[in-house]
Amino acid sequence: MTFDPGRPLSGVRVADLTMIWAGPYAAKILADLGADVIKIESPRAWDNIRTLIPPPVAPGERWWNTNFYFHEYSRNKRSLSLDLASDSGRSVFAQLLPHCDVVIENYRTDVMDNLGLTYEWLREQREDIIVVGMAGFGKTGPEKDAVGYGPIIEMMSGMTSTSGYGDDGVPYKSGISYGDPIAGIAASAAVSTALIHRQRTGQGQYIDLAQREVMSTLLGEFYMDWSMNRRLPEHMGTDHDWMAPHNVYRCAGADDGDDWIAICVRSDAEWAGLKRAMGSPDWAERDDFSDQILRWEHRAELDELVGSWTSEHSKTDIFAALHAERVPSSPVWKMLEMMHEPHLKARGFYEPLRHPEVGIWQVHGWLWRADGAGPCVVAPAPDFGAHNEEILGGLLGLSRTEQDALAAEGVIADRPANTSPASEFPATPSLL
Amino acid sequence: MSSTDHSPPDASRPYDGVRVLELAEGISGPYAGRWLAALGADVIKVERTSGDPSRAFGPWPNDQPDDETSGLFLYLNGDKRSVTLNLDTSDGREILRDLAQSAEIVIESFPPGYLAERDLDYAALSADNSSLVMISITPFGQTGPNADLPATELTLYAASGQMWLTGHPDRQPLKNGGSQPSYQAGLNAFSAVSSAYFGAIMHGQGSYIDLSVQETYAGMAEAYHTRASQLGIESQRSGNNLHATWGLYELADGYGGVCLLPRNYPPFAQAVGLPELQEDRFADAGQRLSNNDELMAILYGWFIGQTRDDLLELGIANRVPFGFVATFEDLANSEHLRSRDFFADRDDAAAGSLTYPGRLWLSSAHEWKMGAAPKLGQHNVDVIHGELGYEREDLVRLRELDAI
Known part of the structure; x- marks a missing residue:
């Protein structure tokens, strides 16, 4: 055989x-x-x-x-x-x-x-x-x-x-x-x-x-935190303990008003990529957002500003722009969309x-x-x-x-x- | 002997003598390697000279960052050996090729193309070792338009379809805590290499496996994706309650819940004991869905009066699927889990007293190792000098060349 x-x-x-x-x-x-x-x-x-x-x-x-x-x-x-x-x-x-x-x-x-x-x-x-x-x-x-x-x-x-x-x-x-x-x-x-x-x-x-x-x-790291520090996890929603932006943002173009995209920025290079994808808005140059720590500290305001950009575009357009800039992102794919998602489709x-x-x-x-x-x-x-x-x-x-x-x-x-x-x-x- | 009484007859483990090269960082590959090591494999963790980045992830004792005490790293790397290699040097690549000659399994998680560019891909490593099993674990797999896309736990959660289903319908989609995309991929990778290695033993022929985190995670979208494809119906986020008898409720001392298939309803109604649960309007699954809000209101009132312990006892006594939202404190102290030797309780030289999951299942044939994780490069001399035969002077030269 x-x-x-x-x-x-x-x-x-x-x-x-x-x-x-x-x-x-x-x-x-x-x-x-x-x-x-x-x-x-x-x-x-x-x-x-x-x-x-x-x-x-x-x-x-x-x-x-x-x-x-x-x-x-x-x-x-x-x-x-x-x-x-x-x-x-x-x-x-x-x-x-x-x-x-x-x-x-x-x-x-x-x-x-x-x-x-x-x-x-x-x-x-x-x-x-x-x-x-x-x-x-x-x-x-x-x-x-x-x-x-x-x-x-x-x-x-x-x-x-x-x-x-x-x-x-x-x-x-x-x-x-x-x-x-x-x-x-x-x-x-x-x-x-x-x-x-x-x-x-x-x-x-x-x-x-x-x-x-x-x-x-x-869940190993949570057991370790309990062992080491007697600490239980806090609910973080879609926040991250050092990345910002790091969230899901509502997008335009959905019949049900329920289209979202996940965007994460891990470095200054990815931040620069996100800024270019957004069309280099003036607000992105503020001192508040000039490094990873400042962006994280001001993440609530940052999320609002990024969200106002995503709310004007479809999740697939935003994804294409961020993909070209190599910024980690993905549309929140719905079940009906999964069958047609181009990458999964290409892989069969x-x-x-x-x-x-x-x-x-x-x-x-x-x-x-x-x-x-x-x-x-x-x-x-x-x-x-x-x-x-x-x-x-x-x-x-x-x-x-x-x-x-x-x-x-x-x-x-x-x-x-x-x-x-x-x-x-x-x-x-x-x-x- | 009944099925509940079985003790290991001897100490031999299923992967004793099997050599695994782990060229993987973070969670997924190391999680797979961790169980191979616990089951006897000689897992050589090949780290970049600065170490697996997870050595720099917490938690740490007293929140003091330290290369030797990362809780995540210690959890994922027990019983392995660590060798450092710089694969950007020809010496580093040569040592890796030597190591691969004696390996049965290679686990790698570099970006697609990285190993091929260095002539270290499956074709190269298996050229003189045709029974080699090798798995590549990447966010989106080796091929396709997103193969080179960087990813995070959050973007993979979104890309797999899981996120669309999770969270409250009136709020934004939600993510599970922790790093579930990576962990579940690691578990899939363990299954993948164990089956492929069995195939290699039986047929003398290895294989190369392309594992995409997105795909393994999408594959468990329950019946939601196939429901979409067979019936053309979209599914929605259902928050904590798919319906009244499938979900979470607030308890007197925390949160808990119940999950019932139709056949579980009669014993449930009996255990709860409220006469209204026996009324006609809740008589079958269709009726219960039609009167879902009323049923939820009744159950909300009942659950808030229950404690977590009462609920579990009631479930055990009546065979009803009740449960509560357990914390890691509850779990670490669980009499049940302790009676099953689930935990590794280890006094770590650097990190102190640790308690963490020490095995996946209980076997009548063998136990699981629950040992320490290696320091960075701890086994360079043993492996490169002792086993590959490089001279000690070579090691000094390699270190000077930044190859190890």
């Missing part, structure tokens, strides 16, 4: 028991990197993300396969429906495990043990199995039974305490559920690291990855995802790109149970009769049980 530098994990098989976001994001990275990721869902307890938001087209016969949220985290994977809470489901899982290198889950702390899927049991099926548990707070300790989605993880990690406008004492969460993808990236690194370890020693391992702890590692960051019922839309491709890699997105998220036959029959050698028996028992299915569009999601699509 020729080596595909974009897919270093090809040949690795992952039993993906994850749900919602943090776990599926991890498994998505593994799938993008070439692993054969088998997304396993019970017909009775499927990944809620399928039904969290309305389908993009009129709810069709199999509407749970179509929403963008589900596709975002499960492209490039295969789908196996299997009820792990039933004896026969567990028995099939036991037959599948010898073919798997990795089991990954982000259930509540107690769920795997309650299902009888302990590390010990998993190892009995495959001795060098790598198991990754991604519970929010970890598998041990007094808070192990706490549960949380991304913003809870962000709050409990210290992250939220660092963010805020600064004038009202209110801490602010991120606009996304930041804790989730961060945990997912770390879990993907944990899998690769454990694969390296297994290759060198022959041993598998159990990885207890607490989402809160991963998030907390992105977004790739088309094709689904037979929905059509084509854009999703992000490679998070990082290996030289020589082809396209990242090779398949949409799989329909529920789409690979049952391929995996149960092809890989495990179960006969048609055996598969029919599993289906009759409700252990496998080609559709989730108990779904009804009307009751699953709100009438308005504004949940997100």
Whole structure:
């Protein structure tokens, strides 16, 4: 087999028991990197993300396969429906495990043990199995039974305490559920690291990855300030502790009046560049703004003056002028604009995802790109149970009769049980 | 043995004996290198002769700037070795090429083109080392119209789309505290090199990876970007409350909050105990959104009477996703985190007593090193003389030539 530098994990098989976001994001990275990721869902307890938001087209016969949220985290994977809470489901899982290198889950702390899927049991099926548990707070300790989605993880990690406008004492969460993808990236690194370890020693391992702890590692300097000076962070809004100008400024030209550009000046040279871009206004020559320290001390007034310039121009015109002067700046890109942002477009960051019922839309491709890699997105998220036959029959050698028996028992299915569009999601699509 | 009881059987670590050259400054590359070092790699941090600029970033003990006590540097560079090299000298470049012969992984964060101009790019370094894995971490990647654009944390926050989504809808877009664009890129870089190194072990072939901070950060724009592309709908800043049961509230002693998917609402209503939460107008997710303001008003009144500890206990007892805005004081003293050996507690020779995150995850196979960061050029003699075989007289000459 020729080596595909974009897919270093090809040949690795992952039993993906994850749900919602943090776990599926991890498994998505593994799938993008070439692993054969088998997304396993019970017909009775499927990944809620399928039904969290309305389908993009009129709810069709199999509407749970179509929403963008589900596709975002499960492209490039295969789908196996299997009820792990039933004896026969567990028995099939036991037959599948010898073919798997990795089991990954982000259930509540107690769920795997309650299902009888302990590390010990998993190892009995495959001795060098790598198991990754991604519970929010970890598998041990007094808070192990706490549960949380991304913003809870962000709050409990210290992250939220660092963010805020600064004038009202209110801490602010991120606009996304930041804790989730961060945990997912770390879990993907944990899998690769454990694969390296297994290759060198022959041993598998159990990885207890607490989402809160991963998030907390992105805040080292705040822990150090507490250690060294018993000081907690102040909310700085968009200010900086020595740069000025350093802010987002409102621009002209937006239909919604909500266009902004971020501009930062780190040196006298960049200040000179900003002045030229602004057309060398007289006010910029004032003694108050003649060096970095003075500009920082007078930053409130400086922000007003820079803002009055930006308010007369579009963010793309300002960005072009500042780019030419090599001043750090960027429009605050909106979601609809991201798909057309010239730089990302030139790099091919977004790739088309094709689904037979929905059509084509854009999703992000490679998070990082290996030289020589082809396209990242090779398949949409799989329909529920789409690979049952391929995996149960092809890989495990179960006969048609055996598969029919599993289906009759409700252990496998080609559709989730108990779904009804009307009751699953709100009438308005504004949940997100 | 249950899944919660597992102690490392031996001290071997996954990257023992793996050599990493870290030609990276600031946060992202060093963050990736830090975990490789903690997991056993011999990370040689190649610094410019004046040192990684992060040595000059705080915080410092008592706010006294000192090259050896930068909290940021000490956090990001534990268990590495430091060698200084001036890559503008031919001797400096020659030593780097020698080092690269024995390296499995190179992490670099120079501006695009910098290494190629010095004949130190992937083609040059891997010429006699075809299994070399090398990653370049830059704000916008190696190609494209913005590749040469200088960037800051704020401009990257804006460029990734994250900023558009963060902050109050009636106020300007807001930035997270700290240096999240760089940190998240470092975490992605760790995943990138670990998977690529696994590929190199399996296939005997290395790879070169181009990582753009903007792209890794844009990739986690939740479903907001794909929502825009599939449905053509723009998303707005939602402040601290996406809706009543997804966000932050003021508590009696700070801030906290709740995040509920539809299936979490019944146990939540039960745990809170207010009868009005059981009324028909809040019966399902659609009803709750239609009556969002009323629900928020009720919850505002309830949360303000809760303490942070009560809220967490209530969440644990009822399996409801409650949490509070923890401070670094709370975290450093957390019985839970301490019971999981999350922290490196280290008495640093120069900086005093320090407590900081010491690992990413717990492994049944190995522990994590939690050692000191090197002084500038501390390992010049060990590495250049001891391992590469340069004579001591050479070192004196190299120093005079400003090569090390």
